[in-house]
Amino acid sequence: MEVLSPTMAAALELYLDPVATARLRTLWNALEAEGVPTLRDLTHRKHRPHLSITSADVLDGPAVEAALQGLAIAPPIKLAFDHIGQFLGRVLWLGPVPTAELLAHHAAVHGRLAAAGIETGSFYQPGAWVPHCTLSMRVPLVRMTDAIRLCLDMLPLEATVVGAAVADHARDLYHPLPTTA
Numbered sequence: 001m002e003v004l005s006p007t008m009a010a011a012l013e014l015y016l017d018p019v020a021t022a023r024l025r026t027l028w029n030a031l032e033a034e035g036v037p038t039l040r041d042l043t044h045r046k047h048r049p050h051l052s053i054t055s056a057d058v059l060d061g062p063a064v065e066a067a068l069q070g071l072a073i074a075p076p077i078k079l080a081f082d083h084i085g086q087f088l089g090r091v092l093w094l095g096p097v098p099t100a101e102l103l104a105h106h107a108a109v110h111g112r113l114a115a116a117g118i119e120t121g122s123f124y125q126p127g128a129w130v131p132h133c134t135l136s137m138r139v140p141l142v143r144m145t146d147a148i149r150l151c152l153d154m155l156p157l158e159a160t161v162v163g164a165a166v167a168d169h170a171r172d173l174y175h176p177l178p179t180t181a
Contacts (some may be wrong), residue, residue, distance in 0.1 A: 010166065011052040011168075012055075015162055020160070027150060042137060053109055055124050061175020062175065073164045074161050081156060084151045086139075089138060092135045093133055094133045106129060106131075162179070163176070164179065
């Protein structure tokens, strides 16, 4: 599974509706209170709950926007988060049901990016991507049970995609993308 590289900092992020975002921020706060570091406080405190659909060492926001022109980058896809997962390195996340609509959108985005010559990370390619909303990049082993309990207490979570951006957290760059074609 995925081991997140500190250099793989840029991502095309899909943002969630305000109610789902508020619930995820509440979960971040609860996890932090239990001693689990979350995206809430990671780097610059600008992270938003999101679903990354691609990632790379560097993504040029305007180039990504141009490659996706004519495609609804953030269509109002309904998401049903109903499970918890973990990647190597103790990365904890919530997973949405991988619906045909979500997977088709993901494939369409990757098709456009590839056609434009924009290289993306192998873990986010169609057929390899695990849809997820990261909660913590490194859960302390002694806190894993508490973290999972808190996640289970807030599931299921219904959400709708409402926005998108190319975010490069290591370089503090953020390029909002249009939500309609």
